[in-house]
Amino acid sequence: MSQPKSVKPYGDQMDDGAVQLSFTLPLPHGPLAREVAKKFCEKLGFYEVTVAAMEDLGENFTFFVVYGKTDVSVDLSSVKVLAPKVQKLPREKIDELVLEKFKRPIVVVGATIGTDAHTIGLDSILNMKGFHGDYGLERYKAFKVYNLGAQVPPIELVKKVREVNADVVLVSQVVTQRNIHIQHLTELIELLYAENLREKLLIIVGGPRITHELALELGYDAGFGSGTTPSEVANFIVQELLKRRGL
The missing domain is CATH 3.40.50.280 (Cobalamin-binding domain)
Incomplete structure (x- = not known):
């Protein structure tokens, strides 16, 4: 299989742009926190945003797992990798x-x-x-x-x-x-x-x-x-x- 010229995230099917994000907001667990988490991801450029899970961390903090999609892709020719070069010997x-x-x-x-x-x-x-x-x-x-x-x-x-x-x-x-x-x-x-x-x-x-x-x-x-x-x-x-x- 030849390497593609560009790549984007993969979820259920190739190039669907699906991603999973996790983060914490300084808000108490509840409907407001859920909506803010969704809006935050939309402001990042994601669409079809779904709050998959949210957990009350106490002290007015809530942890989120959010699914979303993006149209962003990366041109592989623009990526330069700097890494140690070694020959693998036993x-x-x-x-x-x-x-x-x-x-x-x-x-x-x-x-x-x-x-x-x-x-x-x-x-x-x-x-x-x-x-x-x-x-x-x-x-x-x-x-x-x-x-x-x-x-x-x-x-x-x-x-x-x-x-x-x-x-x-x-x-x-x-x-x-x-x-x-x-x-x-x-x-x-x-x-x-x-x-x-x-x-x-x-x-x-x-x-x-x-x-x-x-x-x-x-x-x-x-x-x-x-x-x-x-x-x-x-x-x-x-x-x-x-x-x-x-x-």
């Missing part, structure tokens, strides 16, 4: 490459920094079990992994990087209220520069609102979003370090 091949080229395991330090207490994403990449049958970096012979867990102050992460002579820093950020993740990530980069560690490191950030483009803007080497597998990260690390070292 775990055994990665282990062989690192043993042959580096003569030692690659040292990886990972943490969720600042006030962020979420470690599910970090653990799924680093821990031996991984997720969805894709083993984490601890399963590879190619890596020596230090998982520092959650709410790690950036200065403590920097100390660990120096202590273990790390090659790679892997940072996870989930909590993003008021762009606090930007503050945390910027602080870490500034500390690494101040300690003369930045240039020797491969620094990766991941999280549900992280893009490769954002990561590069913040001074990181790569950004991975939701759905990233451990093997993708493993391949990127090894291939990028090999390229940097001319191996």
Whole structure:
């Protein structure tokens, strides 16, 4: 099947423009809240709007699930995707490459920094079990992994990087209220520069609102979003370090 020139949302049938939206309004549960939710979606340009569900959250807040349709489509030729480029190699091949080229395991330090207490994403990449049958970096012979867990102050992460002579820093950020993740990530980069560690490191950030483009803007080497597998990260690390070292 050839790729279309443009796409629009799909619900019951191709190109019907059907979408589902969810949001909260600061209104008490009732007819007024329902009508305001509908009008809000219509102002966004949706038509055939239906409030499929509404839930009283208490304290004069109501949560909505709304269906609507749109005529908006996206021209695929106008979309440019910036993402880390890797060749997918099996775990055994990665282990062989690192043993042959580096003569030692690659040292990886990972943490969720600042006030962020979420470690599910970090653990799924680093821990031996991984997720969805894709083993984490601890399963590879190619890596020596230090998982520092959650709410790690950036200065403590920097100390660990120096202590273990790390090659790679892997940072996870989930909590993003008021762009606090930007503050945390910027602080870490500034500390690494101040300690003369930045240039020797491969620094990766991941999280549900992280893009490769954002990561590069913040001074990181790569950004991975939701759905990233451990093997993708493993391949990127090894291939990028090999390229940097001319191996």
